[in-house]
Amino acid sequence: MSILNVLEYPDPILKQVSEEVINFDSSLEIFLKDFIETLNSHKYCVGLAAPQVGNLQRIIAINILQARKPHPNNGLLVLINPKILEASNFKIVREGCLSIPDFTANVKRAMKIKVKFQNLKGETKELETTDFEAHAIQHETDHLDGILFLDRITLPSSNLFRRKQF
Numbered sequence: 001m002s003i004l005n006v007l008e009y010p011d012p013i014l015k016q017v018s019e020e021v022i023n024f025d026s027s028l029e030i031f032l033k034d035f036i037e038t039l040n041s042h043k044y045c046v047g048l049a050a051p052q053v054g055n056l057q058r059i060i061a062i063n064i065l066q067a068r069k070p071h072p073n074n075g076l077l078v079l080i081n082p083k084i085l086e087a088s089n090f091k092i093v094r095e096g097c098l099s100i101p102d103f104t105a106n107v108k109r110a111m112k113i114k115v116k117f118q119n120l121k122g123e124t125k126e127l128e129t130t131d132f133e134a135h136a137i138q139h140e141t142d143h144l145d146g147i148l149f150l151d152r153i154t155l156p157s158s159n160l161f162r163r164k165q166f
């Protein structure tokens with residue numbers, strides 16, 4: 001296993017649209033091991049999308065157990081070809097991104113979602129989740145369409161913040 005290099009803005013790969021995963025084979029399994037190890041290697045990192053490590057496939061991993069503060073969660077989630085079917089209870093929340101290490105931003109996100117996805121065997125599943133986990137899934141799913149939180153800020157002068165440390 002190895003920790004993969006995380007691309008940072010303005011790397012053009014981050015602006016590309018990722019492709020659906022079709023082959024659920026051993027190469028996917030090998031990639032997922034490295035991908036999850038990469039996610040877990042970053043302190044407080046709760047989610048990662050495959051394009052952030054230069055792999056333009058529709059794969060995200062979420063691990064709210066790594067959050068700075070405790071939140072309700074489903075443990076480690078690997079969502080392949082995720083599709084958000086329902087979104088409600090929108091709120092303005094602060095978010096960060098491993099690919100934009102110097103900033104955080106206020107972004108509007110649904111606090112309740114239903115997401116359809118495939119697991120690593122290719123089986124179709126559905127998950128309903130709320131709060132921080134729902135928020136993280138939306139952020140990571142955006143990456144699969146080349147969307148960064150910078151694209152979701154309405155007024156940068158009041159909604160974009162430089163991180164104090166790191």
Ligand SMILES: [Zn+2]
Binds near residue numbers: 098099143
């Ligand atoms: Zn991100």
